[in-house]
Amino acid sequence: MHMNDKYIIQVEDLHKWFGMLHVIKGISFSVQPREVLVVIGRSGSGKSTLLRCLNFLEEPSTGRISIAGNSVDTGPGVKVDHSTIITLRLSTGMVFQEFNLFPHMTVIQNVIEGLITVKRMNKDEAIPIGEKYLEKVGLREKRDVHPIRLSGGQKQRVAIARALAMEPKVMLFDEPTSALDPELIGEVLDVMKEIAYDGATMLVVTHEMGFAKDVSDRIIFIDQGLIVEDGPPEQIFGNPLDERTRLFLEPLRKVQHL
Amino acid sequence: MGLTCFNHIALEENMAVETMQSYGPAGPDPDRGMGEKLMALEKRARLIYTLEVGLVWVVLFVLLTLALMLLNFDPQYVVEHFNFVFQGLWVTIQLALISIAVASILALLGALGRLSTNPIAQGISGFYISLFRGTPLLIQIYLIYLGLPQIGRQLTILGYPQLGQMFTLSAFQSGILALSLNYGAYMTEIFRAGIQSISYGQREAAIAIGMTRLQTMRRVILPQAVRIIIPDIGNQFIAMQKDTAQVSVMGIWELTYRANRLARQESKFIEMFITAAILYWLLTIVSAWLESRIERRLAHAYER
Numbered sequence: 001m002h003m004n005d006k007y008i009i010q011v012e013d014l015h016k017w018f019g020m021l022h023v024i025k026g027i028s029f030s031v032q033p034r035e036v037l038v039v040i041g042r043s044g045s046g047k048s049t050l051l052r053c054l055n056f057l058e059e060p061s062t063g064r065i066s067i068a069g070n071s072v073d074t075g076p077g078v079k080v081d082h083s084t085i086i087t088l089r090l091s092t093g094m095v096f097q098e099f100n101l102f103p104h105m106t107v108i109q110n111v112i113e114g115l116i117t118v119k120r121m122n123k124d125e126a127i128p129i130g131e132k133y134l135e136k137v138g139l140r141e142k143r144d145v146h147p148i149r150l151s152g153g154q155k156q157r158v159a160i161a162r163a164l165a166m167e168p169k170v171m172l173f174d175e176p177t178s179a180l181d182p183e184l185i186g187e188v189l190d191v192m193k194e195i196a197y198d199g200a201t202m203l204v205v206t207h208e209m210g211f212a213k214d215v216s217d218r219i220i221f222i223d224q225g226l227i228v229e230d231g232p233p234e235q236i237f238g239n240p241l242d243e244r245t246r247l248f249l250e251p252l253r254k255v256q257h258l
Numbered sequence: 259m260g261l262t263c264f265n266h267i268a269l270e271e272n273m274a275v276e277t278m279q280s281y282g283p284a285g286p287d288p289d290r291g292m293g294e295k296l297m298a299l300e301k302r303a304r305l306i307y308t309l310e311v312g313l314v315w316v317v318l319f320v321l322l323t324l325a326l327m328l329l330n331f332d333p334q335y336v337v338e339h340f341n342f343v344f345q346g347l348w349v350t351i352q353l354a355l356i357s358i359a360v361a362s363i364l365a366l367l368g369a370l371g372r373l374s375t376n377p378i379a380q381g382i383s384g385f386y387i388s389l390f391r392g393t394p395l396l397i398q399i400y401l402i403y404l405g406l407p408q409i410g411r412q413l414t415i416l417g418y419p420q421l422g423q424m425f426t427l428s429a430f431q432s433g434i435l436a437l438s439l440n441y442g443a444y445m446t447e448i449f450r451a452g453i454q455s456i457s458y459g460q461r462e463a464a465i466a467i468g469m470t471r472l473q474t475m476r477r478v479i480l481p482q483a484v485r486i487i488i489p490d491i492g493n494q495f496i497a498m499q500k501d502t503a504q505v506s507v508m509g510i511w512e513l514t515y516r517a518n519r520l521a522r523q524e525s526k527f528i529e530m531f532i533t534a535a536i537l538y539w540l541l542t543i544v545s546a547w548l549e550s551r552i553e554r555r556l557a558h559a560y561e562r
Contacts, residue, residue, distance in 0.1 A: 113467070
């Protein structure tokens with residue numbers, strides 16, 4: 001194992017093409033355990049694609065990804081073993097912009113679905129775990145309702161509980177508050193803060209600069225498929241090294257009270 | 259003026275948000291009486307409309323009956339032979355039920371093949387749909403009932419008598435095979451569309467927690483797709499009930515065959531075929547009612 005054990009995620013020279021569109025143009029970075037890393041950038045900069053490459057929702061075109069000791073090499077003509085991909089997905093939990101709860105299942109069924117289908121637990125084992133994580137996101141009393149009866153914020157909190165219940169090594173958040181009404185964003189960010197303080201390793205793609213500033217250990221700014229700047233929030237918000245970072249953040253300062 | 263008006267609305271909206279944020283029990287609405295009055299009026303209008311439509315049905319029914327009377331209709335013949343025709347109903351129901359079940363399985367396999375990236379699965383399902391949608395059901399019935407035994411005889415000559423025998427199917431088996439294959443081909447497209455109508459996010463959420471493609475299909479996609487396609491399956495089921503009439507050509511004693519037999523005996527065509535038609539009609543009405551009940555049951559998770 002030549003990868004550094006100090007890091008829980010290592011990405012080396014990642015590229016992604018969609019047809020002739022070169023979306024990610026060679027990105028490398030590492031994440032330490034318990035680190036909260038926020039990824040910022042304009043829409044279309046490739047930040048969501050980067051996140052989705054980590055658990056192979058998008059197959060990277062070339063490059064190496066290593067998460068929790070499992071590394072995968074990709075490249076033209078390289079067929080990645082499906083069981084390796086499943087391992088990678090089991091070490092990551094993902095929260096989507098559109099929640100993607102299973103509408104035909106109740107809240108508790110949503111949360112324990114992975115435990116039962118993937119981890120092959122029986123119901124008696126899975127339910128207490130599910131309830132524990134519903135408690136964590138403050139929605140235990142909603143365990144038997146269907147998602148249609150929840151608000152957007154509640155849906156996203158259930159989605160977070162569903163990801164946490166699999167007890168992944170890393171949590172990936174793909175714009176978790178972008179589909180929410182403004183008054184519901186706070187409750188989701190609060191849950192995310194709590195998870196961060198509990199010591200989870202988190203990768204968060206977001207436009208919530210307040211969250212980035214207060215909670216993150218490190219921020220990566222991505223522009224046109226490349227990492228432009230990588231540093232602690234004080235540097236990014238206080239004294240950005242790159243002109244492009246400053247230009248991106250400038251108009252946001254007024255709206256988000258930075 | 260326009261601007262003042264706008265401000266006024268904005269102000270009201272703000273107030274509405276504030277009221278909603280206090281989660282305490284809402285006070286009684288002073289205008290509740292008006293709401294109740296409007297509801298009562300709407301309900302009355304709906305009832306009158308339903309009664310009117312019902313009346314039109316009754317009038318059409320009476321007209322049809324009168325027309326039959328004028329056409330020298332012999333109700334006595336119907337009463338005497340009703341039981342004989344009615345006995346065919348159970349055969350018709352059996353044919354339709356077994357065939358829709360087998361057709362659904364074929365359609366699911368066909369749809370998975372259509373959506374697969376495997377060239378063999380893709381090829382087989384595409385060929386199957388094209389062949390069975392592109393040829394008449396009646397010819398499929400003849401080929402299965404009369405054509406297959408011909409192949410069986412050839413196999414027997416070649417020295418495989420046991421294999422050869424498998425190619426000779428009873429009329430009932432042939433009917434089920436033909437109906438299943440034919441309707442399976444049509445329903446493949448229904449299943450495919452149903453599966454594709456489930457948002458891609460559902461698939462992503464499932465594979466993100468580590469599910470395989472098969473698990474995703476079985477646990478997440480299909481349960482949602484089935485609910486969407488139940489009305490279409492019901493539609494196909496009703497169509498199939500009437501197409502079972504075509505298997506009467508093989509001499510299966512179902513509704514049409516029995517009606518036809520008695521009709522020819524004494525040239526009482528109108529009497530017997532109307533009897534059979536009414537039985538088919540009643541069967542489809544019951545099926546449509548059952549389908550709507552299943553639909554309502556499956557909608558449970560989607561009601562606020």
